[in-house]
Amino acid sequence: MALASLLKEKSILVVCGSGGVGKTTISASLGLAAAMEGRKVLVCTIDPAKRLADSLGLKELGNRETRIPDLVFAQAGLAPKGELWGMMLDSKTTFDDLICRIAPDESVRNRVLCNPFYQNITTALAGSQEFSATEKLFELACRNEYDLIVLDTPPTRHALDFLDAPNRLTSFLDAKVIAWFVGPYLKAGKLGFRFLNSGAAMAFRVLEKVTGYQTLADIADFFLVFEGLYDGFAARAAKVRQLMSDPATAFVLVTSPQSPSLLEASFFLERLISENMPLGEVVFNRVYTAPTNLTSEEVQALGRQSSEKLPTHKTAIDALCANLRLAILLAEADKRSIHRFLEQAAQPLESVRVPFMRTDIHDMAGLHTVCRYLAG
Amino acid sequence: MSLEAIFDKRIIFMTGKGGVGKTTLSMALAWAAQERGKNVILMEVDNSPNLRYILGKDIPVYKETRIAPRLAVFTLEPFKALEEYAALQIKVAAAARLFLNNRLVSYFMQAAPGWRELVTVGKIWHTHQRTVGRGKNKHPEYDMIVVDAPATGHGLSFLRVPAIFADILKFGRMQSQTKDLLDMLRDPERTIVNVVSLPEEMPLNEAVTLVEMAKSTMGMQVGVTFMNGVHPEPFSPDEKAACDNLRSDSCALETLGNIWPCGGKALFDAAADRQARARMCQEYLDLAAKRLPTPIVELPYEYPGRVDMDGVKRLATLINHALCGGA
Numbered sequence: 083m084a085l086a087s088l089l090k091e092k093s094i095l096v097v098c099g100s101g102g103v104g105k106t107t108i109s110a111s112l113g114l115a116a117a118m119e120g121r122k123v124l125v126c127t128i129d130p131a132k133r134l135a136d137s138l139g140l141k142e143l144g145n146r147e148t149r150i151p152d153l154v155f156a157q158a159g160l161a162p163k164g165e166l167w168g169m170m171l172d173s174k175t176t177f178d179d180l181i182c183r184i185a186p187d188e189s190v191r192n193r194v195l196c197n198p199f200y201q202n203i204t205t206a207l208a209g210s211q212e213f214s215a216t217e218k219l220f221e222l223a224c225r226n227e228y229d230l231i232v233l234d235t236p237p238t239r240h241a242l243d244f245l246d247a248p249n250r251l252t253s254f255l256d257a258k259v260i261a262w263f264v265g266p267y268l269k270a271g272k273l274g275f276r277f278l279n280s281g282a283a284m285a286f287r288v289l290e291k292v293t294g295y296q297t298l299a300d301i302a303d304f305f306l307v308f309e310g311l312y313d314g315f316a317a318r319a320a321k322v323r324q325l326m327s328d329p330a331t332a333f334v335l336v337t338s339p340q341s342p343s344l345l346e347a348s349f350f351l352e353r354l355i356s357e358n359m360p361l362g363e364v365v366f367n368r369v370y371t372a373p374t375n376l377t378s379e380e381v382q383a384l385g386r387q388s389s390e391k392l393p394t395h396k397t398a399i400d401a402l403c404a405n406l407r408l409a410i411l412l413a414e415a416d417k418r419s420i421h422r423f424l425e426q427a428a429q430p431l432e433s434v435r436v437p438f439m440r441t442d443i444h445d446m447a448g449l450h451t452v453c454r455y456l457a458g
Numbered sequence: 459m460s461l462e463a464i465f466d467k468r469i470i471f472m473t474g475k476g477g478v479g480k481t482t483l484s485m486a487l488a489w490a491a492q493e494r495g496k497n498v499i500l501m502e503v504d505n506s507p508n509l510r511y512i513l514g515k516d517i518p519v520y521k522e523t524r525i526a527p528r529l530a531v532f533t534l535e536p537f538k539a540l541e542e543y544a545a546l547q548i549k550v551a552a553a554a555r556l557f558l559n560n561r562l563v564s565y566f567m568q569a570a571p572g573w574r575e576l577v578t579v580g581k582i583w584h585t586h587q588r589t590v591g592r593g594k595n596k597h598p599e600y601d602m603i604v605v606d607a608p609a610t611g612h613g614l615s616f617l618r619v620p621a622i623f624a625d626i627l628k629f630g631r632m633q634s635q636t637k638d639l640l641d642m643l644r645d646p647e648r649t650i651v652n653v654v655s656l657p658e659e660m661p662l663n664e665a666v667t668l669v670e671m672a673k674s675t676m677g678m679q680v681g682v683t684f685m686n687g688v689h690p691e692p693f694s695p696d697e698k699a700a701c702d703n704l705r706s707d708s709c710a711l712e713t714l715g716n717i718w719p720c721g722g723k724a725l726f727d728a729a730a731d732r733q734a735r736a737r738m739c740q741e742y743l744d745l746a747a748k749r750l751p752t753p754i755v756e757l758p759y760e761y762p763g764r765v766d767m768d769g770v771k772r773l774a775t776l777i778n779h780a781l782c783g784g785a
Contacts, residue, residue, distance in 0.1 A: 094595075100476060100477060101475055101476015101477040102475060102476050102477020102478060102660075102661065103477065103657075107662070107725075132659075132663055134659075151540070248782055288753060340761075341511070342477075342507065342508055342511065343477065345507050346507075372728070373723070373724045373727035373728050373731070374719075374720075374724035374728075376719070376724065384717055384718055387712070387717050388714055388717050388718070391713050391717065392704075392713055392714070393708050394710075395700065395703070395704045395707070395710050397696065397697060397700035397701065398697065398700035398701045398704040399704070401692075401693050401694075401697035401700065402701060402704075402725040402726070402728075402729055403725065405692050405693075405725075405728050405729050405732060406725050406728040408728075408730075408732075409728040409731065412761055415761065440730075440731055440734035440735060440738070441734060441735075441738050442658060442659050442738065444659060448494075
């Protein structure tokens with residue numbers, strides 16, 4: 083499906099790709115494009131693109147949705163028919179919100195929120211950002227306040243981590259594991275683990291030796307409380323998964339046309355296809371383009387001809403021609419690698435190319451320029 | 459900190475936003491160090507295709523692979539590191555395996571947070587402790603460990619984990635081991651963090667955040683900045699003057715117009731493109747000079763953003779050249 087129709091018809095676009103390919107810029111531009119066409123759009127990002135946020139009038143971009151002021155559009159000479167909203171994901175707040183939502187009462191809630199083990203898994207540790215991104219997406223989608231949500235996924239080394247996060251967390255909190263962990267802890271009570279005979283107790287004794295008892299108590303207590311929350315948690319994770327493969331959702335894969343990022347992109351692509359995730363579009367970002375259709379050889383010949391006619395300007399002509407030839411070579415190289423990527427893909431792909439701009443994109447006018455390329 | 463001083467450190471963490479060329483520069487720094495006679499190991503936290511690209515071949519995970527007489531590479535793998543650690547703790551390897559292969563333990567380990575990062579730092583610590591020779595000849599096996607940090611959004615968060623564990627572990631053997639890790643990370647004589655960035659907004663912001671985090675959250679010593687992918691000024695001063703001269707010669711422009719399609723517009727457009735990029739790079743370099751650790755080692759952009767071993771050697775030469783006061 084062409085990107086223009088994705089923007090018109092889908093209700094969730096998940097923008098993914100490896101780090102440094104311009105996901106945030108592309109996400110914001112997609113959001114702008116849809117808002118221009120009359121939709122109410124929310125762009126969720128993880129990356130603090132401070133300059134971009136500043137120039138969009140989003141000085142305090144936090145875990146809450148903020149509407150881009152009309153003035154910012156007017157200054158760029160734009161009059162969107164819809165609305166553009168932005169927010170920055172905050173892992174910890176998202177987690178806490180979720181606990182508040184699924185905890186049956188205040189005491190359970192506080193016991194989880196105050197548990198040191200919980201506090202640690204929600205902040206620094208791997209997967210929590212990815213998990214909270216999907217969780218937030220689900221929450222927003224349930225509220226049904228936006229026509230389109232564009233999710234700029236966290237920058238992971240393996241873009242795939244994003245897909246695995248909910249499952250990893252769910253299996254971590256799986257009831258069986260909890261029972262295994264909590265069981266000996268409860269049985270042990272004041273007797274201590276030493277008197278237990280099961281395999282779990284043996285494992286526990288090892289853990290106790292290396293970790294110290296208090297830690298285990300924290301973990302066990304966390305699981306104990308979480309046992310009651312597990313069903314709610316797992317049900318949500320399953321729904322998140324459903325939402326990801328829903329026909330109203332599409333993945334937009336962003337990549338640069340250069341090798342390391344293309345390689346990651348092809349892994350991600352394989353994964354999306356094998357999991358039946360709805361891939362909408364591949365965006366090749368920062369593609370070298372040449373300002374001419376001439377070949378490098380033609381430039382060389384024209385250069386020679388020019389120098390003969392204008393011998394006093396030979397230095398300038400040589401320098402300009404060398405520079406133009408370099409631009410042509412880079413453009414050709416990008417064209418070839420994009421072509422190869424599309425050819426090797428397991429299924430035909432829709433794609434657009436956004437050229438390497440002269441400067442960074444960090445304001446509304448810049449985003450609008452990108453929009454024009456996205457719309458094709 | 460002087461660039462020279464980083465070569466006296468034992469452990470060098472290379473951090474920065476994803477896609478800035480950390481692996482390439484880690485390799486280049488390691489190569490520069492081995493050229494100076496150091497025995498070096500490059501430890502890669504994540505198994506990345508980039509290192510394999512550079513080497514032009516696949517290398518095994520969790521195995522020291524020598525790629526030059528004084529340079530080895532090593533890809534960390536948490537499960538392997540855990541197995542090694544457990545074997546050291548339990549002493550009986552079979553029992554360690556039994557423990558780790560316990561269905562529930564392995565199930566739990568698949569999902570449990572934190573331990574991956576902890577054993578990763580643990581393995582780095584262990585490698586830096588290893589010695590060769592006896593008596594007076596006893597010395598560390600590796601003079602320098604270059605750590606290619608992960609490329610996730612917060613590439614240093616794996617270094618925060620020892621502090622987190624130190625916080626939640628009240629006593630026990632692991633508590634004191636965790637303290638050893640923290641001591642290593644926080645010892646400015648042994649360990650530094652270098653940051654890699656591109657002359658672009660987001661990588662630069664991230665670099666600033668990472669440096670701040672290394673300094674205040676983790677209490678680590680910050681080293682230098684590597685500014686990768688700098689688009690150089692496309693023309694020499696002479697060429698630039700000649701181009702300006704051409705532009706103001708209307709007769710010459712008319713002649714060009716007769717030879718080139720569209721009056722030779724492409725020549726000037728392509729020049730303006732690259733000049734704009736070079737100017738933008740300069741702006742970010744100026745900003746970096748104010749906000750990132752100095753000195754800033756500038757490394758030129760190389761198409762196609764992918765570097766092989768020859769490219770690494772070129773960068774190593776540039777680093778060593780910058781060291782001699784060329785930067």
